Structure formats: structure tokens, C-alpha cells
Amino acid sequence: MRIVFAGTPEVALPTLAALHGSDHEVVAVLTRPDARTGRGRKVSRSPVAAWADEHGIEVLTPAKPREPEFLQRLRDLDADLVPVVAYGALVPPAALAIPRLGWINLHFSLLPAWRGAAPVQHAVLNGDEMTGACVFQLEAGLDTGPVYGRLTEPVGPADTSGALLDRLADAGARLTLDVVTALGLGALVGEPQPEDGVSYAPKITVEDARVRWGDPAFAVDRRVRAVTPAPGAWTEFDGQRLRLGPVTADPDGPDLAPGEIALAKKTVHVGTATEPVLLGQVQPAGKKPMDAAAWGRGLQTEKPVFA
Structure with a gap:
């Protein structure tokens, strides 16, 4: 044809x-x-x-x-x-x-x-x-x-x-x-869609990609994965956007308030409405993606929090 x-x-x-x-x-x-x-x-x-x-x-x-x-x-x-x-x-x-x-x-x-x-x-x-x-x-x-x-x-x-x-x-x-x-070949007939089960998927906006730390950890994980690679998950830190790669829920992590950050030598935990999540890669504004632990070691803030 x-x-x-x-x-x-x-x-x-x-x-x-x-x-x-x-x-x-x-x-x-x-x-x-x-x-x-x-x-x-x-x-x-x-x-x-x-x-x-x-x-x-x-x-x-x-x-x-x-x-x-x-x-x-x-x-x-x-x-x-x-x-x-x-x-x-x-x-x-x-x-x-x-x-x-x-x-x-x-x-x-x-x-x-x-x-x-x-x-x-x-x-x-x-x-x-x-x-x-x-x-x-x-x-x-x-x-x-x-x-x-x-x-x-x-x-x-x-x-x-x-x-x-x-x-x-x-x-x-x-x-x-x-x-x-x-x-x-004329060998196919379309099947009408059922009336039940209709749902809609509008375009994902940049605001949709902003992480809601007040959500449960599973919802934070889903949101980050849903907007990866585009438009890319982000949060606000120190007045600037920080892009985030996929995260991992950690039920054995520290007890943190939503958005509160716990820094360790090899890990960065962030609080949610349930258990905290471990950050993977992050990308500060104007910089290349980097390991979250490396980013955390460079912070000067004593009690960092994501907005």
C-alpha cells in the first residue's frame, strides 16, 4: 500500500x-x-x-x-x-x-x-x-x-x-x-471501544513534575518515575530547582518530617508522609547530574530541607 x-x-x-x-x-x-x-x-x-x-x-x-x-x-x-x-x-x-x-x-x-x-x-x-x-x-x-x-x-x-x-x-x-x-488485505474489522473504563491522560506539565514531599513514599516514587526523563522531577532547595532521578523508599531509614533531609557519607534520605526515600542522582541548576551523596557532601546548611 x-x-x-x-x-x-x-x-x-x-x-x-x-x-x-x-x-x-x-x-x-x-x-x-x-x-x-x-x-x-x-x-x-x-x-x-x-x-x-x-x-x-x-x-x-x-x-x-x-x-x-x-x-x-x-x-x-x-x-x-x-x-x-x-x-x-x-x-x-x-x-x-x-x-x-x-x-x-x-x-x-x-x-x-x-x-x-x-x-x-x-x-x-x-x-x-x-x-x-x-x-x-x-x-x-x-x-x-x-x-x-x-x-x-x-x-x-x-x-x-x-x-x-x-x-x-x-x-x-x-x-x-x-x-x-x-x-x-481487507482482513480486519475494528472493535468499538467499551463505554466503561474511560480515563484521560492530559499533558504532564512542569508543575506536575514537582515532588510533593507530603505524599507517601510510594506516591513520591511514582511521580518521579512518571516524569523521567521528561519533563524531569524537581524540588526546590535554597531558592533554586534541583532535578531528581528515581528514588527508593527505605522503611529502615531515619525518622524525618516531609522534605527534611538527612545526610550521610554515602546516602541522602528525604522525609515523606510515610517512610523516607533515598535519592539517587540529582542535578543542581546549571550543573551536570551527580550522585546525591556527592551533592550532599558539598552542602553548607546544617538542617537542609526541600521546599
């Missing part, structure tokens, strides 16, 4: 590579426009655009996919199907109607759970023991279309959202390719 692939971040690359290496023809990719990133604010191509450039595939970067020029180009490409992985913009009905088989989306949850922009982060944050991915027909509603295929993936007790998303991206690429092939 003739395919236009829609995606933007690195997590979309396994599916794009799988489709490109198959018997299907990727005639173009649709991705978000070049953007300024990093400290130097340099203009950068999206990972999907950069991959397509390297493989000689046409790149479409409309500011919005309702632009008449983009819609006409999509018609000219005569695509049978548009698979989507984390494209990052709403697709209007006018665009959905152009390909012969419409648009399908790889979504990293077991729909109808965690519809929205950040399903993996919310699964970790809420302590789900099982998650997965679905390929469904894209329609006007928010992740509401019939499902063509799904897979499950356990959430480990030490999983960050980044590690979990990497596994789902690889497994989801194989699932998407299977669905694309079956759709091309």
Missing part, C-alpha cells in the same frame, strides 16, 4: 522504520515544523523529519494539517492509509477523509484507558501494574475510534515512563505493521 506516515518525536521512529522496511511504500512523512530547541535555541528538524531526510522521503511540515496546500498535497500523493505515532496536532475531518482507508493511530495505552497526550506517564503515576498499546481508527473524537489490535506490557516497580515507552514503541511498531498489512 501507499503510505503517508505521521509522527514527530523519536518514539515514532521504530514504526516508521518498520513500515519503510516492509512491502508497503512510504511515499511521504507528515511531521511538526522545525522548532527552536536546547539552550542555544537552534532550529532543529524533528526526529521523524531527520530520519526521512536521510532516507530520501518527502517531508510535509504544515503549521496545521488543515492548510489547503497540505490537503491538496495529500490528495496528490494518493495514499491508501496514514499511520500515526505521536504526530502532535489535531487532524481535521477534511484530512481524515482523503486516504482510502483513513488514518490509524498507535496509542500507548489499553484504550479506553488513558486517552490523551500522556498515557504512559499517567499509567506510571497512578501505579498501573499493566498497560499496553492499541492501534485504532482515527476519528474526530479524542482517541475514541474502533480498535484494530492491541498488546499488553507489564509495568515494573522500577520502570520510568521513558523505559516503558521505549518498550511499547518497539512492540507497537510490530503491531502497527501487522494492522497495516491486514487492512490492506
Whole structure:
């Protein structure tokens, strides 16, 4: 089949590579426009655009996919199907109607759970023991279309959202390719999503990533893992942000008030509403990540506390 692939971040690359290496023809990719990133604010191509450039595939970067020029180009490409992985913009009905088989989306949850922009982060944050991915027909509603295929993936007790998303991206690429092939053969019918079990996963903000030391240790652990690597967990110390890597609950640790810090030669404990947690890596503002114990040895404060 003739395919236009829609995606933007690195997590979309396994599916794009799988489709490109198959018997299907990727005639173009649709991705978000070049953007300024990093400290130097340099203009950068999206990972999907950069991959397509390297493989000689046409790149479409409309500011919005309702632009008449983009819609006409999509018609000219005569695509049978548009698979989507984390494209990052709403697709209007006018665009959905152009390909012969419409648009399908790889979504990293077991729909109808965690519809929205950040399903993996919310699964970790809420302590789900099982998650997965679905390929469904894209329609006007928010992740509401019939499902063509799904897979499950356990959430480990030490999983960050980044590690979990990497596994789902690889497994989801194989699932998407299977669905694309079956759709091309006319051998697949979508299953409507159940009305029960709907939950939503809005975008995680920087404020969401701030650690709440008044929460129980298990909730602190989940929050840190859910926002690792992005946007990154943080707390306030001495008037500045301190980024935190994953933590470990320590029921045998010292008795500490929420946010109170206990420094030792090789460890840094922080109090929560229950048992304290051990810090792993930390990153002070303007510095590289370092071991928490090394950071603690450099403190001058007698009774350090996180805000």
C-alpha cells in the first residue's frame, strides 16, 4: 500500500522504520515544523523529519494539517492509509477523509484507558501494574475510534515512563505493521471501544513534575518515575530547582518530617508522609547530574530541607 506516515518525536521512529522496511511504500512523512530547541535555541528538524531526510522521503511540515496546500498535497500523493505515532496536532475531518482507508493511530495505552497526550506517564503515576498499546481508527473524537489490535506490557516497580515507552514503541511498531498489512488485505474489522473504563491522560506539565514531599513514599516514587526523563522531577532547595532521578523508599531509614533531609557519607534520605526515600542522582541548576551523596557532601546548611 501507499503510505503517508505521521509522527514527530523519536518514539515514532521504530514504526516508521518498520513500515519503510516492509512491502508497503512510504511515499511521504507528515511531521511538526522545525522548532527552536536546547539552550542555544537552534532550529532543529524533528526526529521523524531527520530520519526521512536521510532516507530520501518527502517531508510535509504544515503549521496545521488543515492548510489547503497540505490537503491538496495529500490528495496528490494518493495514499491508501496514514499511520500515526505521536504526530502532535489535531487532524481535521477534511484530512481524515482523503486516504482510502483513513488514518490509524498507535496509542500507548489499553484504550479506553488513558486517552490523551500522556498515557504512559499517567499509567506510571497512578501505579498501573499493566498497560499496553492499541492501534485504532482515527476519528474526530479524542482517541475514541474502533480498535484494530492491541498488546499488553507489564509495568515494573522500577520502570520510568521513558523505559516503558521505549518498550511499547518497539512492540507497537510490530503491531502497527501487522494492522497495516491486514487492512490492506481487507482482513480486519475494528472493535468499538467499551463505554466503561474511560480515563484521560492530559499533558504532564512542569508543575506536575514537582515532588510533593507530603505524599507517601510510594506516591513520591511514582511521580518521579512518571516524569523521567521528561519533563524531569524537581524540588526546590535554597531558592533554586534541583532535578531528581528515581528514588527508593527505605522503611529502615531515619525518622524525618516531609522534605527534611538527612545526610550521610554515602546516602541522602528525604522525609515523606510515610517512610523516607533515598535519592539517587540529582542535578543542581546549571550543573551536570551527580550522585546525591556527592551533592550532599558539598552542602553548607546544617538542617537542609526541600521546599
